[in-house]
Amino acid sequence: MLDTSPAAGGSDAASELVVDLRAVKQNYLSLQQRLGKSECAAAVKADAYGTGADKVAPALFEAGCRTFFVATVDEAIALRKILPSARIAVLNGLLPGTEQVIPEHDLIPVINDLEQVSRIREMCVAAGRALPAMLHIDTGMNRLGLSPDEMDRVAEDPDLLTGPDWLYAISHLASGDDPGNPENAAQLARFADQRRRLKRPLRASLANSAGIFLGLDYHLDLARPGFALYGGRVEDGKPSPMEPVVRLRARILQVRTVLAGDSIGYGGTYKVTKDARIATVAVGYADGYLRCLSGKGAAYIGDQRFPVVGRVSMDMLAVDVSHADPTEVYPGGYIELLGAHYTVNDAADDAGTIGYEILTALGHRYTRRYIEAASGES
Template identity: 75%
Template sequence: MLDTLPAINGSGAASELLIDLGAIKQNYTDLKERLGGVECGAAVKADAYGTGMDRVGPALFEAGCRTFFVATVDEGIALRGLLPDARVAVLNGLLQGTEEVFPEYGLIPVINDLGQITRIRQMCVTAGRALPAMLHIDTGMSRLGLTAGDMKRVSEEPDILDGPDWLYALSHLVSADDPADPSNAAQLKRFREALPHLQQRMQASLANSAGIFLGPDYHFNLARPGFALYGGRVKDGEPSPLAPVVRLSARVLQIRDVKAGDTVGYGGTHKVRKDGRIATVAVGYADGYLRALSSQGAAYLGKLRLPVVGRVSMDMLAVDVSDVDPADLHPGGFVDLLGPHYTVNDAADAAGTIGYEILTGLGHRYTRRYIDAVSGES
């Protein structure tokens, strides 16, 4: 999809982040089909993983998604303003001082401990009705959710759950992107062991993006994909089976001849081996292009790979354009730093991190343009 699009729209922007809403909708549809009849939700936390919740939320709703997950109350309030008819769940839970916010904005708290259970029950009494909630069970992450001890108490005192309208019991997989990791089966076993105490009250949700690809045993009643919707990989070390969503095109500020022995960038960490040409590009770590990509990352001009050389600085980086015909690139032109030939997953591998960090770290100095390459809209 992105491979057929122009790199820039002719504006004077230093760089452009192009986001393909059609690809996001297609990825959602593909994941939904893989789930069979199981409901497919969507995680749109962190501003839809850096792609813009204000545009992505409505696009996913248009694609059929009705249950959305955010991290914070503020994100939930913002999404509610965009999607008045969606179910919006807040993963960070029911924190003290937020009790009035959830019913006011129709948000669903994901309950993470026994104290929050007490809090949601009191809220139901105050409201005079059963408020919706979800119950998070920790099966191995040791982060949020009811512990094994908490679940023992729930099994011994089932009335502790009286009051709320419990929608789902959920848990989060630790290593779903590694299908061979035994923790997947161990978490599935713990989750199943917890459900008999809960299934008369609520349905179940375990699979994140990668969990969907572990197979039907992990699907239960609702899946919660996030990273995969935005083109992220679902299996460690392998290309994503889903469509790329973002394309980052950056403007060339200057092209200069360099001689063998010249150095490039701060610290002189790159030494030119033979005479050539270097292009200075208007993107740096202040734009979310990680400093770890110094002499590791790559830009592309069409299908031609241009290695990043020297240190990435705050506002600029350098690429070796010695192999580019001078007629094909000049100051004011653009190269792709992310796109169909170099995805967020590729950049993450080069930086020694994960695609989540690349995607969510994209800055706000870019001119953002939204298109739908599937329908041809822009």
């Protein structure tokens, strides 16, 4: 368990984001165990979902992960410097102008349309070898991937795919976090049908984090979890089976007594009904703590919950600590805003969004601390 005492870590930071690398590795190992013989890759796009790819990706590699997915070429190049021997796939595909850097950095483009197919074939001719690539087939997201019409053309002329070393055919579930949605089975069936039309056996990847929990049929050869690695839920509205990874704590700047009838913060949106003690905390929306958590978020000292009151401002928010032990609430002390008690999933529910947004919004004003030992050692 992470130490939640105000003095934990001994930092002089105004706010601190703690990332538990042990929990990241344990989440990966749990997913790999569930997948059995299928390979478990890792999505580390968006700076490992806001947790810091420079620290998280090596931890995942240490846990056994060898295939990583990012969104952009820039992310891939940065990751290559950290993981020289990993397989790194670029989900956004082979965009014009990236023809040189893809082979230079030994990257794997995820090919999303026939124009990109043509470009990777030309690159293979220029390189004099079969460059690695993955073929993305759209099965219902209508976002990226070869369309049904493009797959018809491939079925009619299989030579369109000659040249590259196709590592996987991939697709993406649109509703994996809703296991009762019939679209999941429909996408699985479409994917199988389209793969059969390729006239060549390709290993396959469909499951994201949620897809891993849909069952063996969805595991195929490779799964690509992201959110679950960072403690995210895998089924909408259900508790997460994964270990929490991040803890956000911030300094109390001031504690004051507010009299009954007084309002707090911008717009006076919250008025106390009786005398209260209010702690002003050094975190705001400029730090990635969403403004829509105004009057909805929660904070913890130890196991005791306290409500966020009034509007979240740029650099500060207010917490009603009327029922706290005065010896535990003081200027300079820490209060926890995200953690095991109030997870990114809980914050997402209160904000009316998804945990992905909570995680990726976490800014870089926080002092970041990475821990691995269960005792909380750095």
